[in-house]
Structure formats: C-alpha cells, structure tokens
Amino acid sequence: MMFTYYLRKTLRDKAYLFWSLAFPILLMTCFNVTFMGPARGEVDFAPVESAVLFIDEDAEEKSAFAEEFESVLANLADTEAVKKSNMGYDHAIVKLISVQNREEAEKMILDKDLQVLFLVKGKEEKIDVKVGDSANTTTLMVARGIVESYRRNYMIIKDAAMTAPDKIEAVMTSLSESISVMKAKSAYIENDDGTSANVYMWYFYSTIVMGMFFNVTAGVHTVFDIQGNLSGYGMRTSVSPKKKTQILLSAFSARYVLSCAITFFALTVMNRCFDVPLGNRFPHIILFVLVGNLFSMSLGSVFGLFTKGDETQRDNKATAIVMISVILSGEMIVQLPGLFEKYCPIINRINPATIMNFAFFRLVNYPSLTGFWMNMIKIGLATVLFLTVSILKLRREKYAAL
Numbered sequence: 001m002m003f004t005y006y007l008r009k010t011l012r013d014k015a016y017l018f019w020s021l022a023f024p025i026l027l028m029t030c031f032n033v034t035f036m037g038p039a040r041g042e043v044d045f046a047p048v049e050s051a052v053l054f055i056d057e058d059a060e061e062k063s064a065f066a067e068e069f070e071s072v073l074a075n076l077a078d079t080e081a082v083k084k085s086n087m088g089y090d091h092a093i094v095k096l097i098s099v100q101n102r103e104e105a106e107k108m109i110l111d112k113d114l115q116v117l118f119l120v121k122g123k124e125e126k127i128d129v130k131v132g133d134s135a136n137t138t139t140l141m142v143a144r145g146i147v148e149s150y151r152r153n154y155m156i157i158k159d160a161a162m163t164a165p166d167k168i169e170a171v172m173t174s175l176s177e178s179i180s181v182m183k184a185k186s187a188y189i190e191n192d193d194g195t196s197a198n199v200y201m202w203y204f205y206s207t208i209v210m211g212m213f214f215n216v217t218a219g220v221h222t223v224f225d226i227q228g229n230l231s232g233y234g235m236r237t238s239v240s241p242k243k244k245t246q247i248l249l250s251a252f253s254a255r256y257v258l259s260c261a262i263t264f265f266a267l268t269v270m271n272r273c274f275d276v277p278l279g280n281r282f283p284h285i286i287l288f289v290l291v292g293n294l295f296s297m298s299l300g301s302v303f304g305l306f307t308k309g310d311e312t313q314r315d316n317k318a319t320a321i322v323m324i325s326v327i328l329s330g331e332m333i334v335q336l337p338g339l340f341e342k343y344c345p346i347i348n349r350i351n352p353a354t355i356m357n358f359a360f361f362r363l364v365n366y367p368s369l370t371g372f373w374m375n376m377i378k379i380g381l382a383t384v385l386f387l388t389v390s391i392l393k394l395r396r397e398k399y400a401a402l
Helices: 002-011 014-035 064-076 079-084 102-110 137-163 165-175 201-213 216-226 232-239 244-272 282-306 311-328 336-343 345-350 352-365 370-396
Strands: 048-054 094-096 116-121 126-131 188-190 196-198
Touching: 002 216, 002 244, 014 201, 014 216, 014 244, 048 064, 048 102, 048 137, 064 079, 064 094, 064 116, 064 137, 102 116, 102 126, 116 137, 126 137, 201 244, 201 282, 201 311, 201 352, 216 244, 216 282, 216 311, 216 370, 244 282, 282 311, 282 352, 282 370, 311 336, 311 352, 336 345, 336 352, 345 352, 352 370
Parallel strands: 048 094, 048 116
Antiparallel strands: 116 126, 188 196
C-alpha cells in the first residue's frame, strides 16, 4: 500500500519527470540533429555547385599551378574517378558550372545558382574561395579542404621536381588520389587495442548519466517525506504506527524502481530511435543502471538530510551541484575531461558524473572491462557510504513536539 502511494506521488511530480525523463530525451534529439553525420562516423553531402575563374592569366596559356588545379576539379567532378579514389564517396564531390566572368559568377551566387567560386591566381600560386548564402558549413569545409589539400600537394610535387626529378613520377602517383575533402572517421578515437570509439557518442552516453543523476531529487524527496518536520505530512509520519524503517523502504524503493524504469526507457529510445550502439553486454548495462540510480538516490538522501531549507530549496541545491558535476564531465564540452586529465586529474577522480561516464563509455566501446569495474567499485563504495550515513542520521531523528 505504501509502495503504491509513493509511486503515485512520484508520478505526479512533473518537475522530476521532466528532468529525469523528458529533458534527457530532448537533449539527445538535439544531439542527433546536430551530429547525425559525425556520430555515425560519416559526413555525406550533395556535389557542391562550383565554378572556377583564372585571374590575371591568359586562358590559353595557364600556369602549371592553374592547370593542375583545373585538372583536380575535373577529377572531383567525375563520379567514377571519385569512386576509384580513397576518399570514400560514391558520388562526385563538385558539380562544375561554366561561367564567363566574375560578374556573372557573383550574380549566380546571389541568385543561389552557385555555391562556391574558386578564384585562381596562377602567378601568385594562390586560390581564393568565395561562397554564397546558400552554402552551409559542410560546403565551406569541402571547398577549403580541396584548396588546402591541392596547395599542399602541389608544393610537395614542386619541391620534388626541383630537388629529386627522378622521383617525381612516384611522388605524383602517391598524391594523385590524396585530395582530402573531409577526414574519414575524424570523429573517432583509438582504444587501447587499436579499435576505434566514436567521441560523439560521449554526448549521448553522458546524457543517460545526466538523467540518472537528476534522480538525486528523488532521494531528497524520500528523506523529506519521513523527517519530523513542521508540515502536516511530517506530523502524520512521526505519529504513524508504521515503523520508520518500513516507511523509508517503501518511499525509497518506489522511487528507485521508477528511476530505473525511466533509465531503461531512455536507453531504449537512444538505441532504437537514435541508432546509438549499446554493445552486447546487457547484464553489465543492467548492473550499471541499478548501481547508478542507487548511487544518485543515496547522494540525494545526503543532500536532503544535511542541507537547509524547505523541500524545494533542497531540490534546487542538489540540482545545482549535479549540473556542475555533469558539465565538468563533458556533457556540453567533450574535451573537458581530457583537459582535466592533463592539468588537474584529481577532478576526474572525484567527480561522480565523470566516473559514471567513463564507466558507461568503456562498457560499450572498450574490449576490456577493467576500467568499467574500477569505476563501478568507486560508485559502489560511495553508495554504501551515503546510504549508511543517511540511515544512521534518520534513525537518530526524533520529532520534538506535536
């Protein structure tokens, strides 16, 4: 009966449901829209509508710099040539559009009939890139990648021609297909065994951890429910014939079961809707969810017992601490844990959100479970400590007078 009561009470808590369930899913939706290409290790795009103009050069007597660039663009506009290259695309990179002069090209850019204009200055060995409003970030990256790769490769060939003419053919062969439009798997990091793990997945995994951490409010509410405070509910609890231990277990277990159910639901959404892998270690994932939510609620119990103010004020204080921990763990800036590891590693060692994130990330992506178990031991020990302190504190509390 008490279990059902506390379960219904928690389900009516709109703030709890928003921060623990709705907010993480909304955040993962935003991540999916932002990283839908990089998160899967691939960046695809339509051929970039491009034109090239040669500045201060005779159209029939172009410099070697200009001629080679024109040849590169022609290859990038050839679907079969791109397929045979090592760039990893099955379509042309650019779509060449013929223009007569700069005025015509700029008008086409304004009319959004042209995305990129390459202005080649052969005598200066320089290429300027002009893009229009219709060009997005990917288009700009493609255009700059073409220019930077071509300039670098041209200088290598030029130096080889001057210093080792006998090796020029070998150099040209090795560079003929090395125009780097975008780095393949640039979103990946190397594991200890040489396999790769996608760093963009960190955002999704850390969002799951963040949702679990918001369950600290469930711990705050649990201890607040059974404390001898001046509220009408506190009075009724204090004079209830039910043992305080029984009330505590009912309130705690109802919220704990709901918290775990919410986490499993969020994991299912992440995997099924956003196609984020969870690996095949499902027993370990279940253990991670059970221990993680138990830790969050035990931490919330400590906040509820040792902070001052009413229930809302204690909630706010606990949420503020959780947000700081989550931000430091790299939820918004994935590079933060790496920076802390380099300059202040103690932050990663004591920040619970970072410990949980590392545990989950290693569980899904790493072949070895050593790091996962080390992090889970830390969380488990902290959970036992927080629960022990909370139980001892609650057992000593007495209601002074009714």
